[in-house]
Amino acid sequence: MYSAAITGSGVFTPEHVITNDELVAAFNAHADLFNAENADAIAAGDIAEKPHSSSDFILAASGIERRYVLDKTGVLDPTRMFPSLPDRRDDEPSLMAEMAADAALQALAQAGRAADDVDAVICAASNHERAYPAIAVEIQQMLDIQGFAFDMNVACSSATFGIQTAADMIRSGSIRSALVICPEICSAHLEWRDRDCHFIFGDVATALLIERDEDLQTPHFKIKSTRLATQFSNNIRNNNGFLRRTRDKMEDRRDMQFMQNGRKVFKEVLPLVSKHIAGHMDDEGVNADDLKRLWLHQANKSMNDYIGKKVLGRTPEEGEQPNILQDYANTSSAGSIIAFSKYSDDLQPGDHGLICSFGAGYSVGSVILEKAE
């Protein structure tokens, strides 16, 4: 058995930023239009009036201040309320592959590696732009990588499930290295017309290069241990899929976008995640005092505050549990990897850190890392 290590990371950040105030102004204009168009039905009690959203609520409920998206003009148009992403020809790179390739090149550069040092590409994300051919194979071709590539989807936990998949293949000796890439176009499946969730998501792509530890002479993060778990829940759900046409349901329906019962998710996922991390640390003999950093899934600041306190047994000190959700919002599988990529350089050899992602499924994944020279 070999060991696996993270040797490079990269983050592609889109150019468009939407602040809470911009988002709320567009939503409120949309709500006013909706209410005017449906005035009679609302007066008759057949349709509920759309209430206004508020920046103060968004910040207090989630900690989110802004989000990056691939296209803000479509999202902020009160008569449209979703991104406008022009169709691409089959001989052009897909959007996901393009943003993934950008993040992957950053990860390779950080590790001082080239395409021919990579044996496999895993595109791990909560949505894939098409069913086939796999986006991962397209990324592989764009970067001129040999070997094999495949897509996988475990919603917000896709990154940690991807890390374990790559690490297991490296441990067994079937590959020496893999890129685990999480391109997330959350703006395309978010329902921007629903005030309960319109502030939640943003777009981004992250990449990690994972290599055989025994081959390394430069600083890296040794993957000490990984642990995954799932438990079925309908509280985060999207019913869109390839059977839609067969069911004669092609109309614009709410359940074709991201749906969640946020309160229930909050209540049910917190104990699940806290218990998962505690069990993983216990089994590996890692104490709270050993952990220098927690890179958590980035959905909600209060959730992260709660998990940080549970895991460390005290309120995390400044920098111990870095959040990026105030700037990026929830970027599904990419969130914990953005936090890792931006807040890991200062760790010293021997320091431990833990990546944890969680979300729809439910799913939870944790990765214990140790900085090594």
Ligand code: COA
């Ligand atoms: N502006 C103003 N008020 C709003 C609002 C908005 N944008 N959205 C909801 N409200 C109102 C609600 O209607 C509700 O009003 P009521 O008390 O009169 O019924 C009140 O604010 C509280 O709404 P609620 O949805 O219960 O808020 P919350 O505190 O649970 O926060 C989330 C909402 C989504 C931020 C929170 O539940 C959450 O983050 N959950 C976990 C989500 C998660 O991790 N999902 C994983 C996704 S991958």
